[in-house]
Amino acid sequence: MYNSLTRIQNVFGFFTSVAFVVAAIIAASDLIAPRTPSGMIEPTSVQVVKGRPHYYSTKKEEYAIIKFSLEADLSSLFTWNTKQVFVYVTAEWPSLGADGAVTQNNSAVIWDNIITSPSADHLSNMPPVALRRLIESTAGRVIDPGRGKFQLFNHKPKYQITHPSGHIAESSDVKLRLHYNVQPWVGALTWDQQGVDLGLWKRLSDGVSEAFALPPVKRKDDAKTSSSKAKTKTKSKAT
Amino acid sequence: MAEQLLDQVRDVVDGQIDFEGQKLAEILATALLSIAGAISFLVGYSLQDIALALKIGLGGTALTFLLVVPPWPFFNRNPVQWLPVGGGPAVTSTQQNLVIDEKLLARQ
Numbered sequence: 001m002y003n004s005l006t007r008i009q010n011v012f013g014f015f016t017s018v019a020f021v022v023a024a025i026i027a028a029s030d031l032i033a034p035r036t037p038s039g040m041i042e043p044t045s046v047q048v049v050k051g052r053p054h055y056y057s058t059k060k061e062e063y064a065i066i067k068f069s070l071e072a073d074l075s076s077l078f079t080w081n082t083k084q085v086f087v088y089v090t091a092e093w094p095s096l097g098a099d100g101a102v103t104q105n106n107s108a109v110i111w112d113n114i115i116t117s118p119s120a121d122h123l124s125n126m127p128p129v130a131l132r133r134l135i136e137s138t139a140g141r142v143i144d145p146g147r148g149k150f151q152l153f154n155h156k157p158k159y160q161i162t163h164p165s166g167h168i169a170e171s172s173d174v175k176l177r178l179h180y181n182v183q184p185w186v187g188a189l190t191w192d193q194q195g196v197d198l199g200l201w202k203r204l205s206d207g208v209s210e211a212f213a214l215p216p217v218k219r220k221d222d223a224k225t226s227s228s229k230a231k232t233k234t235k236s237k238a239t
Numbered sequence: 240m241a242e243q244l245l246d247q248v249r250d251v252v253d254g255q256i257d258f259e260g261q262k263l264a265e266i267l268a269t270a271l272l273s274i275a276g277a278i279s280f281l282v283g284y285s286l287q288d289i290a291l292a293l294k295i296g297l298g299g300t301a302l303t304f305l306l307v308v309p310p311w312p313f314f315n316r317n318p319v320q321w322l323p324v325g326g327g328p329a330v331t332s333t334q335q336n337l338v339i340d341e342k343l344l345a346r347q
Contacts, residue, residue, distance in 0.1 A: 001261040001268075004254030007308045011268045015300045018276040022296060025280055026289070080287035119290055142288045185289050 026081055027187030031199060033079045037148075037192070038205035039072040039178040041089065044154040048169040048217050051160070062168045063160040064214050066091055066110055068176055070152040074115070075145035077182050083120045085148065086181040088112035091161060093174040093214075108161035110176070118144050119185070169217045176209040251310070260314030268307045275299020 001007050045067040050060050068089065077085050089111045095104035116124045118138045124131060138144040162168050182190045192204045256264065275296060283292025 001264045002255055004252065004308055004310065007254070007264055007268070008304070010265070011272070011300075011304055011307050014268060014272050015303075018272045018300075019296065022276045022280050022292075026283070026292070029284060080283065080289050119288075142286075142290070 023186045027184065030079065030081055030184060030187055030190075031201075033081075034076060034200040034202070036076045036202045036205070037072075037074045037180065037207075039070065039074070039207040041068060041070045041176050041178050041207065042209045043068050043176055043212055046212065046214055048214055049160075050217055053162075059166065061162045061166040062217055063162050064091070064168050064171075065160050066157050066174075066176065067154050068111070068152070068157070068209075069154055070150075070178065072148070072150055072178060074148035074180055076148070077180065078117055078143055078145040078148050080143060081184045081186060082117045082143075083183050083185045084114050084116045084124075086112065086114055086183065088179050088181075089157075090177050090179060091174055092177055093171045095163070106163060108159070110157040110159055110161055111155065112158060115147050117147075118142055169214055172213040173211045174214055175211050178204065178207040180204070254308070254310035256310050256314035257317050257319060259317040260310075264307050264314060268303055271303040271306065272300065275303065 001010060043066050046064065048062050048064050051063045052058075052060060070089065072087065074085060074087065088109050090107045090109050092105065092107045094102040095106060097103040114124070116134075118135070119142055121131065121135050121138075124134075126134065138147075163171075179192050181192075184190075190201075192207070193201060195203050197203050276299070279292045279296035279299065282295055283289055
């Protein structure tokens with residue numbers, strides 16, 4: 001500490017230690033913030049069409065278009081350390097072998113969305129008008145748990161899904177599942193806990209639809225008939 | 240004239256402080272940074288505002304730099320009393336006792 005340069009080095013060196021410890025405490029403070037997310041999801045209309053993965057492709061594949069309704073309450077995920085929450089919906093279904101046994105469990109994302117915390121609004125990739133409206137809606141609050149509560153009704157999927165084999169029509173035992181991924185300012189990414197309670201972090205309550213079957217491929221000539229409803233679902237209870 | 244000026248500039252940039260000042264600077268740096276870190280977490284957590292925590296932490300660090308790095312006069316209150324150059328009469332009129340190889344050399 002005898003001249004200015006060593007004092008700069010010493011102060012900066014200790015500053016990095018303090019910054020690290022404070023960051024670790026902030027990350028640990030997440031563990032004492034209870035998480036009680038819940039969500040109700042159900043398919044509203046399902047159809048399967050033939051299509052190409054890209055314009056020049058000669059291969060035709062089957063694509064499932066699953067419209068869904070979602071009522072989610074993820075407000076408890078928004079704490080002071082939450083930067084944004086990534087919400088996504090997957091469709092899950094088993095592939096069956098020739099003997100009817102399950103050979104694979106498939107899972108494909110049909111919809112996703114980023115919910116920013118007000119402290120991360122400036123990072124979001126949104127049109128300026130929508131961004132201004134979003135910022136005004138929080139009225140200067142630094143945390144807005146209300147953003148975690150949302151409803152989608154008969155919502156179009158963002159992604160049409162298929163299977164590596166190209167066949168997805170008439171798959172049975174399909175379930176929609178809600179997932180989330182909390183991205184904190186400091187600390188580790190955390191996902192939904194797949195049915196496990198971790199201390200104050202409760203598992204996602206509900207969040208799975210009942211099992212349903214995908215309809216046969218929609219023909220061109222019956223295009224005018226309404227898409228087959230998800231009411232054909234088999235009544236096996238989702239747990 | 241120019242040389243004197245350069246020497247002054249060099250002294251300010253070099254910023255040497257005495258031993259007591261170094262001890263004080265060490266304590267100040269450690270205490271201020273720790274306190275700034277603690278306050279930034281407590282205020283940030285109680286107000287649930289992580290940007291505020293960041294600002295307090297960085298502000299406290301800037302303040303610490305400002306207080307510790309420049310050679311402020313309070314770091315130079317106890318300058319070292321050097322022996323006179325070339326064995327001339329001591330500046331202090333008191334008797335100087337030097338211990339070399341456990342033998343006491345008394346100089347009048």
